[in-house]
Amino acid sequence: MRCGIDIGGTKVLGLAVDADPVEPVAHRLAPTIYEADSLIDTIIKMVSDLENDTCARIEVVGVGIAGIVDRSGTLRYSPNIPGVVDLPIRDILGEVLGRPVMVENDAASATWAEHRCGAGVGSDNVAFVGLGTGIGTGFVLDGVLHRGWHGFSGESGHMIIDKTGPTHITGAGGPWELTASGTGLTHLARRFAAEGRLASVLELAGSVDEIHGRHIQESVDSGATDVVALLEEFARDVGIGLANLIHILDPEIIVIGGGLVDLGRPLLDAIRCHTASFVLGGEHRPAAEIRPARLGSRSAAIGAALLAADLAAT
């Protein structure tokens, strides 16, 4: 038995995984605490709880975490988990738990999961792009999970696509995730609603300031037409970033994950169309295939479990 633990900005998900990684045998949820000792305690308790749930010993522990993680398994910095910096998670957990521990960025973990048992199966050149609160990305290049020299690759959400644009909470002007994430979609929806262009969503939310992602989802699910124009404009910025990744890395498959993938075909089709329009010489090159993720919100935890098992096998 191995376990994969996904530490996000709001919650911690733990999965106990046996033979089939996409069918975990137990799962646990806990809130993310923005303080180092408490965060470590949460993980240790979760491993213990998963062992109790499964009546089995967990041999290896994989952790996927939202932030930049170096190759020694130290969380260097996370915009999503303020107050926890330079924390040597792998070493601390390894000492306390007395078994192999793997710590990786959450998007990298999700990338590996989608490559091994999700929408990227069969391709050795996969870009994963998780559209959630921010944008997390990861790359499998020639069959290998790319980590970068320090372990910090895949922070594509901070790629600047609008150098004169508004400033993000990170201090950078016009990064991709400012407009092309779930947060960006909500802001765009509020603007559309304030301009009288999004009646269906405004009716569901009650007021402009109360518009959240779930209202956009409901509007899409109900088949409203005004929300299509919203997704169309939103998808343009997603497409700019994807075309940038295509120019830089030339992947075979781009897997779109994160919460926004639940918006389904209307969003994906618009993303495909805009992305193609931004790729130079598109008529002379095969297109990267853009697919929805298959593993949903469990992908980072599943990937962490898979990477931990790989680590234990070496």
Add this chain to the structure above:
Amino acid sequence: MRCGIDIGGTKVLGLAVDADPVEPVAHRLAPTIYEADSLIDTIIKMVSDLENDTCARIEVVGVGIAGIVDRSGTLRYSPNIPGVVDLPIRDILGEVLGRPVMVENDAASATWAEHRCGAGVGSDNVAFVGLGTGIGTGFVLDGVLHRGWHGFSGESGHMIIDKTGPTHITGAGGPWELTASGTGLTHLARRFAAEGRLASVLELAGSVDEIHGRHIQESVDSGATDVVALLEEFARDVGIGLANLIHILDPEIIVIGGGLVDLGRPLLDAIRCHTASFVLGGEHRPAAEIRPARLGSRSAAIGAALLAADLAAT
């Protein structure tokens, strides 16, 4: 003996290389002709000329070419060599010359050269960024030249950094190379001069419209102070793109090549400073080292010869 041939937008450089790749034993130059048959003829004649020059048989031929080259050695499309599309250079040359031929993008070839015997020696994670007429890039990741699924990676010059910005000749709005290339620097210098902020360069050129790269170079060499402000503003856009590549790929070393590297320290220091300012969480991560290229304008030809030799050895 092997040869490396670099086909650029204006000229073709051929080098005959023996034991030491950075000291070619012969070289040839020819103009680039924008027509398929003539371009092939140019290459064939160059191989023959280099054999005559060296009184030796060239066993393998490497070609680096400005454009997107697929894994079968076909030039699919080149913005720099209009009129030549979908040309199976490797197959045609292989048949005519009767020896192994390697065809690769010119920036990828230059990347390999700088990694093997230039500024990137000793690191397995190198990004090469050639600042010339446009911007060409290439990546060595974990010791391997990254080609991408189709062979089209490294087209980072087309990465959009200013989505609301002016449109490039490629049709895209605000790509990196529009402002951060040699062409971009010349345009910026003309604007500075028109605004009365670049007297040193204006005096050398005679008029705003006559300002070219060589005048900027002369002004820098003469130690003029007004040109420093120009380089400072220019370096900002270079830094945006480099920070994007750092966020995406996390290289250990970034090698700056292309003609602009001759501007020396004033430009490089400004690039280093701006790049650092755009990297998120810079205080929690080691910086990628930004170095000037060592192989100059011969890097693509040297790299093509090295890659051809690698091909012949496998």
